[in-house]
Amino acid sequence: MSAHHPLYEQLVGIVGKENVTDEKFALWAVYADAGIEQGNLAGIIVKPQTTQQVSLIVKLANRTKVPITIRGGGSGMPGGCSPYFPGGILMDMTDMNKIIEINEDTMVATAQGGVTFGALIKAVHEKGLDCCYGGHAIYSATLGGSVATLTCPIGAAKYGAWGEEIVCLEVVLPTGDVIRTGSDSTRVGGRFHRYGSGPDLTGMFIGDQGVLGIKTEVSVRLRLPPEAREFETYCFDNLERGTKACMELGKTGLIYDGLVIVGEHSCKQTSIKWPQIPKESKMIIMVSLEGDKETIAYYKNKLDKIAKKWDGTLAGPDPAKLPTFDLIGEHACKIRSYGVSGPINGFIPTYKLPKVATDVDQMLWEHQDLLLTQPDTGMKAWLNAAFMAKGPAVNFACRPSFISEPPQKWKQALEFWHELVNYIANQGSCPYWIGKAWTPYLTPLYRNEYYMFFKTLKQTLDPNNILNPGLFLF
């Protein structure tokens, strides 16, 4: 029998034998996430059940200077939860799966970091409440992972990015110390509010890709479900005028969730599925609205006026029902049916949409020999943008389906994928799924002072560079 990992016995001492493995096949099972970036093989997997165990593992890693890669649902796409370097500890958080509290007085739900969105939604719905949730694999993504990588949830047009939903966190710092943020930072506060009692340290951990701390408890906002949700679709034959409509809509705050199909090819392909969408469309705006019937009627009227001001034509509610509301995650997954999809996501100001979309569209069609054709729609790639609240910005996404064989073509496809990431990064995009995929492109773009501050922060909190080393080139 081969020798165990050097930390095997000590990790068993912390979490028990049944929660540690260094079997080689087990390491291969977690070598990657849902993206196309390949990971490295960890040396040992540990599954903590409690915050105290997480803390002890981190302290052990510090003493022995063995790096830890933190893995939630493993359903993200940037390669953030698979080891950057081989041989370390992979901390599988999925046994931290208890919903701690659904507080109807404070309208805050608190759960361990390994709870999936699926489990949270069920628990929240059972109480007759609602919450934001998101990610391309909604039901298997974990709360802790989604705090670290951020996501663009359903309802982002109204409520903003997933980070906006986070109230308080419990975080195990890279030294093993445990802190609580927001209103829970004081001994008397409890979990009800994000701001006050000092700086917004909750925000510091949102989108940190796990380099600053391990999210062991997450408190999120709850809300009452709306009386109704309705859908509408508008088509534009001019990308610039469609973008103007998006900008105006973004400023009004009318929309609950909104998806924009961008560019000639994506629109044409979408029109195959929905014949009511004119083939010559250059942009399709699909929205959902929520509220009581009266509010929705008012919103619809305003929406119609704005769309028509910019020459939009109505294409009915049906197309909007698929990509919005509860089905967005599945829709994103279904795209994967056609090939190896490497979606590239990032926030951009809405006004940049025509240029970025046109350039990306052009790049995709110049490389169409590397893309798979979707048999039912003829689609090769899909460009879309999602409305984001709090400013005229969108979450731009490029979703190509690459061919994976022969190996030479796959190599070319991967190179092209990196080319796309590099291009989008250089357009001023703010990516949130950063991981290994964006690190080499994003980090050089940071202002020197910001990067040095971030690096100093990391070094201060994590002097031994234990947590997720390699990300952000730390």
Place this chain on the structure above:
Amino acid sequence: MGLEKVKNEIYRCFRCGYCREMIRDLTNTYLVCPIREELRFEHYDCRGRIAIAKAILEGNLEYSDKLVELVYMDLGCGLCKEVCPMFDWAKVDFPRVIKAWRQEIVEKGLGPLPVLKEINELTEKYGNPFGKSKDEMIRWRKGNPIPTKGETLYFAGCYASYRQPEIAKSTVNLLTKIGTPFAMMNDEQCCGTPQIWNGQTDLAGKLAINNVKAIQEAGAKKVLTTCPGCYLAFKQDYPEYVKINFEVQHITEFLEELVDKKSIEFNELNKTVTYHDPCHLGRFARIFEQPRKIIENIPGVKFIEMLRNKENAWCCGSGVVVAPAFPELSFEIAEKRIKEAMDTGAEILVTACPSCVTQLDIAAKKSKAKIEVIDIVELVERQIKK
């Protein structure tokens, strides 16, 4: 062959993780992989196993005894395929992968596991996995001679013949009561399902050829089964080995037709009943509504679904190879299913599979659950008006 044969399935998985854990009340999906829920690590679920298979295919990982054991520690229940979010034509068919994987292991001489090897040897020698004599198969028929040739043939299968003869007896009584002429073979052999699932496909092929030949010699135009394993073997696996020129029906399909034609009537049963979908009958053969229709046609029955039902039903834990190879794990899963049945308040847990009946009945007794576990033919035979 082996993994190479299912390479497309392996490379199609993009690791979204729905097969690791999915809770979605909109579709009644409450967790996915019974083995993963018991043992917790990623290598026990479909996504993790697919990643391991890929590592083997790409030459990054060698087989070890523990890895072989892992490959056999899978129920093949198919819920992972059910929740795979891709279009139907692109869903990752993990049960297909696991069958091919076990076949590769056998071809390489690394498997099957000893207990399964013993089952194969017994099957080869005696024609059934329990090593029982043919006399034992027909012992319960004594005093009730059944023709051995006829257009409708009841293929009882090994579980109903040797482990749950009440199911075979009920079927025979039922067919007699409703006046359907039928035959049964005296030399029925195992359908080969254990071998299809444990990788010994050469033996499965031999059994398929022998059974089809015997069925044809019996003059059967229609084969009725009470075992979803046999049913699925005939319908989906046999065509790989031999041409079939007879119709195959599960007893629930047959009975549903009679219910539709109002050819059978039932006595009242004032009991609360729930139904467990056998994986091979439900998810694999898409027979969901027929058994429910039959049960709900019994006057007085209060039918209550379990939390996880139809496409999302939780496996009984038997999984063809898991019960003999990992009995403890297998019964832990079964006990959870029994608890779910108890949560409905049901007094009777009906299923349509002799293997599920065996598994769930033992689990019910082990957990001291006050619930009767019976096969649907037993229920129908008990309630049918004479």
